Amino acid sequence: MFLGHRIADRRVLGLICKWLQAGVMEDGRRVAATKGTPQGAVISPLLANIYLHYVLDLWARQWRQRHARGDVIIVRYADDSVVGFRTKVQAQQFLVQLQERLAKFGLSLNASKTRLIEFGRFAARNRRKRGLGKPQAFDFLGFTHCCSTNRNGGFQILRLTVKKRMRATLLAIRDELKRRRHEPVRVQGQWLTRVVSGYFNYHAVPGNLIRLGGFRSAVCRLLCIPVIVTTHSGGCEPPIPVIVSHLCW
Numbered sequence: 221m222f223l224g225h226r227i228a229d230r231r232v233l234g235l236i237c238k239w240l241q242a243g244v245m246e247d248g249r250r251v252a253a254t255k256g257t258p259q260g261a262v263i264s265p266l267l268a269n270i271y272l273h274y275v276l277d278l279w280a281r282q283w284r285q286r287h288a289r290g291d292v293i294i295v296r297y298a299d300d301s302v303v304g305f306r307t308k309v310q311a312q313q314f315l316v317q318l319q320e321r322l323a324k325f326g327l328s329l330n331a332s333k334t335r336l337i338e339f340g341r342f343a344a345r346n347r348r349k350r351g352l353g354k355p356q357a358f359d360f361l362g363f364t365h366c367c368s369t370n371r372n373g374g375f376q377i378l379r380l381t382v383k384k385r386m387r388a389t390l391l392a393i394r395d396e397l398k399r400r401r402h403e404p405v406r407v408q409g410q411w412l413t414r415v416v417s418g419y420f421n422y423h424a425v426p427g428n429l430i431r432l433g434g435f436r437s438a439v440c441r442l443l444c445i446p447v448i449v450t451t452h453s454g455g456c457e458p459p460i461p462v463i464v465s466h467l468c469w
Contacts (some may be wrong), residue, residue, distance in 0.1 A: 341375040
């Protein structure tokens with residue numbers, strides 16, 4: 221157990237082992253855990269991060285010192301990682317050895333999310349010489365990373381909110397607004413302000429303002445609550461329907 225390298229208290233290690241064997245509740249029934257960490261458990265991300273530190277991080281550092289030629293950039297967050305190389309040959313070599321390394325610990329890469337792409341400062345120029353299209357983009361930490369240029373024509377990485385994630389967030393906001401539709405508009409607005417502020421605090425990066433503007437417009441449309449108000453101008457005249465839209469931002 222990798223935890224034993226840093227934790228000497230056996231009581232803590234025993235408590236973690238019990239946590240891993242506790243299982244999960246599904247439809248009111250306890251399902252025993254056979255391997256890995258319980259899905260959705262509070263401790264699962266922490267244990268996975270510690271596990272990958274020894275399985276991946278330390279091994280990748282040694283690989284870079286022994287086999288790499290040129291710069292190697294490794295960025296990992298939880299179980300998502302991006303690795304950059306100077307040449308395609310080194311990238312292919314690292315991928316093969318990484319799969320072998322993970323297999324020793326009963327792990328494997330997600331084939332649908334693992335790609336080898338040409339990306340970087342010279343990717344567009346090199347692909348243009350070979351008659352290929354634009355460099356491929358990749359999703360990481362909620363952003364789609366694209367090769368782009370700034371106003372001066374220099375290279376820059378453009379980060380855009382992942383469309384699929386943004387649609388999912390809007391659907392969640394819509395469902396929550398439906399659940400809160402009987403609450404006062406001011407209360408709904410205060411809740412929505414906290415949600416949108418947190419969303420903007422994370423996604424408001426240079427180059428992403430257009431997509432955030434679309435997100436804001438969609439939220440405004442979700443918050444427009446039509447209310448029918450009837451007024452009487454005389455004793456015998458029929459009521460006149462008036463549509464009033466309450467918008468709180």
